[in-house]
Every structure is written in C-alpha cells, then in structure tokens.
Amino acid sequence: MVVVFALVALLVLAVLVTANWYVWRRLFRDTTRGPGAARRAGAVLIAGGWALAVGALVAERSGAPFPLQRALAWPGFLWLALSVYLLLALLAGEAVRPLLRWFLARRDAARADGARPAAPAPAERVPAATAPPAAPAPEPPPASGEAPPRPAAGPTRRLFVSRVVGGAAAAAAVGTVGHGTYGVLRGPRVKRVTVPLAKLPRAAHGFRIAVVSDIHLGPVLGRGFAQKVVDTVNSTQADLIAVVGDLVDGSVKDLGPAAAPLAQLSARHGAFFVTGNHEYFSGAEQWVEEVRRLGLRPLENARTELPHFDLAGVNDVAGEDEGQGPDYARALGDRDRSRACVLLAHQPVQIHDAVRHGVDLQLSGHTHGGQLWPGNLLAGAANPTVAGLERYGDTQLYVSRGAGAWGPPTRVGAPSDITVIELASRQA
Structure with missing residues (x-):
C-alpha cells in the first residue's frame, strides 16, 4: 500500500512539474530573445505561486494560526485557479500557433511579390546632341572601423507568434479567474425548483425549503460573506x-465570529443542519453545538415529524472514521412510510441508502457543480448527480451547487446558488 501511494505521489509530482515547465516555457522562454531577467522572474513567479498554494493548504489542514492562514489563502488559492486556466489557455493556443504562422507566411509572401521591381522598359534613343544628365556623386565610404547602418531588426515570426499566443492566454486566464472570483464574492443567486411528491398531501402543496450547502466559511470567506x-x-x-453541510473550514475558535450571522436565519418551521465532510476536518462535535447555540437544529441521524411530511437528516460519510457516520436505521427505520419523507444528506452518493429506506426526496450538496470547469467531469465520475434534480427509482435527488467555494474563491461554469425547493402535491 505504501509503495502504491509513493508511486501515485511521484506520478502526480511529475505531472505538476511537467505542466509548470510547459507554462514557463510558453510564457517566458518562448517570448524572450535569450536568458535574462524576464525568464528568471517567470521562474520565481511560478515557483513562488506554488509555494504559497501549498502553504495555504498545509496551514488550513494543520490548524496554523488563523492570521497566517488568511495571509496565505488569498494569493495561494488564487494562484491554483490561475495556474489551471493558464495551462488550459496555453494548450488551446497550440491549435492557433500553426494557423497564425501560416497567415503570417502568406502575408509576407504577398508583400514580397508586391515589392519586386517591374521589368525595365525598352531604352529610348537619345539624340546625339543631347547630353545625358550627370550621375549623382557617390556617397563617401564610412569612416575606418565604422559599420554601415542597418535597419532595425523586428521580432522573428516564431517570436512574434509566441508573444501573441502567450499574451492572449495570460489575458484569458486572468479574465476568467477574475470573473469567477467576482461571482463568488458577489454572493449566491436564488434558484427555484418545483418537486412533485406523490405522498405529499394537498395541504402541503407549495411548501418551500431553502437549501443552502457548501458555504465554506474560512480564511477567505468570512463574516461578510x-x-x-x-x-x-x-x-x-x-x-x-x-x-x-460543509458550513466551515476551520475551528469554532477561529470561525465562530464569522458564523454568527447564522443566528439571523428565519423561517416558519425553523432552520436545520446536517454535517458535511469538512465539518469532520474542523471539529464536528464543536460545530454541531455551535450551530445549535445559533438557533439551528442539528439532525444527527434523526428525524422530526412536520405537520405534513417527515424531515430526516443523516451524518456525512466522513464521520465514519470517528464513529459518527450515517445511521439510516436510526433516522428512518421506524417511520410511517405512508408519509412523504425529505432527507438531508450532504453527499449525493448517499442516495442509494435513501432509496433502500423509501425516502421521497434527498437534498444534498458537496459537488459544487464542479466549481472550476472542467472539474464537473471529475465530479461526475465520483458522484451520481453533479447538480440539479434526478430520479432514482421512487426517490428524487436534488444537488445544489453550493453557496460558497472551497480552495480558490472562484467558480467557472458552476455559479453558486441557494435553491428554493417548492414541494408540489399530485393531489392539488
């Protein structure tokens, strides 16, 4: 097992080193005429960015002093996002390079054809009595040791293409990350989805549940968010x-003030909470007590009977390592199955247990919708549903893209949301 882990770690390291060498080459080596300050600055920028990124991840996981976490998080996590889109943009630029070189070659050929001198006209006879004009005096030769003047040399075609493609890739990456970061810091938008439930009585038709997932309060997203x-x-x-789930990335001591606004949450039937995997990195028991103090009701493998349907919640699967994993029998085993049941479970992979226990609707988060495209492809490989509403047998699963972001405070192709689920009765 240790050998396999070491081999995988070496493979990942080799891929990262190769990718960063490629980015440095295309952005700095290929766009300059020779070794110099620009190439050295590029190497320092890339190495320094990754040092900050690794430092931010280690500081968060190790519980380093919170001011240090905040100092490393912004530049380190933004560099992670920027490096992804620099690599993707430069790879896309490989398809543009031959086209641009072909265009420039055609243009230069056309200019060369237009600059060729025309064929000389036939000489005219000059009357003998008419003397030809005197030829202009030749320019004096340059002084001894002085080189004749030369036209200023512009960049070669290859250098010009590298600068155009590299500049466009850098601009595209910075623009993409900037727009995606603005989208997160602006705050989530409201999404509305209607979900019909066969067992829901007519009296509960139109009941609205605001689903909030993956807020990820931490060294980047704080009290204002x-x-x-x-x-x-x-x-x-x-x-x-x-x-x-995934309310926080840090301890109650560090993030208690950031979470304080949750005490203002207001709804007719109250606010409920279930743990996500990140709570188990941050002290799940302490956070359960903190959200209870703030007025939310934790559902730790528990169920409450609302007037017209059951609301249940199970712990996240990450709690299994601490003996606090999901317990469906405890949450759902003795319920009246003639009543509709809505289950809160952080990860979409928990849907299969929900189906076995006759749940009508599971509400989840965890995936962030992929957060950074093409991360949705990876999320799709690990989760049955990445975002939105899908049916599994008699159970429906809704997955929110989440309100915040983990790591880079950036989203691309997966805008944040708070979803209002409106339950619909088939009897209405």
Missing part, C-alpha cells in the same frame, strides 16, 4: 431552511 448568504436566504421567505 455569511451575512450575504443569510440575507439572501431570508429574502426567499421559505417555510423551512436546510443547511446541508
């Missing part, structure tokens, strides 16, 4: 609020 989320949730005037 939490307040935006709370204000957005309260503006929906939902009947019930469901916070389905």
Whole structure:
C-alpha cells in the first residue's frame, strides 16, 4: 500500500512539474530573445505561486494560526485557479500557433511579390546632341572601423507568434479567474425548483425549503460573506431552511465570529443542519453545538415529524472514521412510510441508502457543480448527480451547487446558488 501511494505521489509530482515547465516555457522562454531577467522572474513567479498554494493548504489542514492562514489563502488559492486556466489557455493556443504562422507566411509572401521591381522598359534613343544628365556623386565610404547602418531588426515570426499566443492566454486566464472570483464574492443567486411528491398531501402543496450547502466559511470567506448568504436566504421567505453541510473550514475558535450571522436565519418551521465532510476536518462535535447555540437544529441521524411530511437528516460519510457516520436505521427505520419523507444528506452518493429506506426526496450538496470547469467531469465520475434534480427509482435527488467555494474563491461554469425547493402535491 505504501509503495502504491509513493508511486501515485511521484506520478502526480511529475505531472505538476511537467505542466509548470510547459507554462514557463510558453510564457517566458518562448517570448524572450535569450536568458535574462524576464525568464528568471517567470521562474520565481511560478515557483513562488506554488509555494504559497501549498502553504495555504498545509496551514488550513494543520490548524496554523488563523492570521497566517488568511495571509496565505488569498494569493495561494488564487494562484491554483490561475495556474489551471493558464495551462488550459496555453494548450488551446497550440491549435492557433500553426494557423497564425501560416497567415503570417502568406502575408509576407504577398508583400514580397508586391515589392519586386517591374521589368525595365525598352531604352529610348537619345539624340546625339543631347547630353545625358550627370550621375549623382557617390556617397563617401564610412569612416575606418565604422559599420554601415542597418535597419532595425523586428521580432522573428516564431517570436512574434509566441508573444501573441502567450499574451492572449495570460489575458484569458486572468479574465476568467477574475470573473469567477467576482461571482463568488458577489454572493449566491436564488434558484427555484418545483418537486412533485406523490405522498405529499394537498395541504402541503407549495411548501418551500431553502437549501443552502457548501458555504465554506474560512480564511477567505468570512463574516461578510455569511451575512450575504443569510440575507439572501431570508429574502426567499421559505417555510423551512436546510443547511446541508460543509458550513466551515476551520475551528469554532477561529470561525465562530464569522458564523454568527447564522443566528439571523428565519423561517416558519425553523432552520436545520446536517454535517458535511469538512465539518469532520474542523471539529464536528464543536460545530454541531455551535450551530445549535445559533438557533439551528442539528439532525444527527434523526428525524422530526412536520405537520405534513417527515424531515430526516443523516451524518456525512466522513464521520465514519470517528464513529459518527450515517445511521439510516436510526433516522428512518421506524417511520410511517405512508408519509412523504425529505432527507438531508450532504453527499449525493448517499442516495442509494435513501432509496433502500423509501425516502421521497434527498437534498444534498458537496459537488459544487464542479466549481472550476472542467472539474464537473471529475465530479461526475465520483458522484451520481453533479447538480440539479434526478430520479432514482421512487426517490428524487436534488444537488445544489453550493453557496460558497472551497480552495480558490472562484467558480467557472458552476455559479453558486441557494435553491428554493417548492414541494408540489399530485393531489392539488
């Protein structure tokens, strides 16, 4: 097992080194005439960016002093996002390079054809009495040791192409990351989805659940972001609020003040909480007590009977290592199956247990919708549903893309959301 882990680690390291060498080559070596300050600065920039990124990840996981986490998080995590899109943009530029070189070659050939002198006209006879004009005096030769003047040399065609493609790739990467970061910091937008449930009585038709997942309060997203989320949730005037995990990335000591606005969450039937995998990296028991103090009701493998349906919640699968994993029998085993049941479970992979226990609707998060395209492809390989509503037998699964972001405070192709689920009765 140790050997396999070491081989995988070496493979990952080799891929990272190769990718960064490629980025340095295309952005700095190929766009300069020779060794110099620009190439050295490029090497320092790339190596320094990765040092900050690794430092940010290690500081967060090791529980380093929170000011240090914050100092490393912004530049380190943004570099992670920027390096992804620099690599993708430069790879896309490989398809443009031959086309641009072909275009420039055709243009230069056309200019050369237009600059060729025309064939001389036949000489005219000059009357003998008419003397030809005197030829201009030749210019004096240059002084001894002085080189004749030369036209200024422009960049070669290959250098010009490298500069155009490298500049365009850098601009595209910076623009993509900037736009994606603005989208996260602006706060999530409200998404509305209607979900019909066969067992839901007519009296509960139109019942609204505000689903909030993956807020990820931490060294980057703090109290101000939490307040935006709370204000957005309260503006929906939902009947019930469901916070389905990954609320925080850090301890109660460091992030308690950032989470304080959650006490303002307001809904007619209250606000409920289940753990996500990141709570188990951050002290799940302490956070369960903290959200309870803030007025949310944790559902730790538990169920509550609302007037017209059951609401249940199970712990995240990451809690299994601490003996606090999901317990479906405890949460769902003795319920009346003639009543509709809505289950809060952080990860979409928990849907298969929900199906076996006759759940009507599972509400999840965890995937972030991929967060950074093409991360949705990786998320799709690890989860049955990446985002949106799908049916599994008699059970429906809704997966939110989440309100915040983990790592880079950036989303590309997966905008953040708070979803209002409106339950619909087939009897209405």
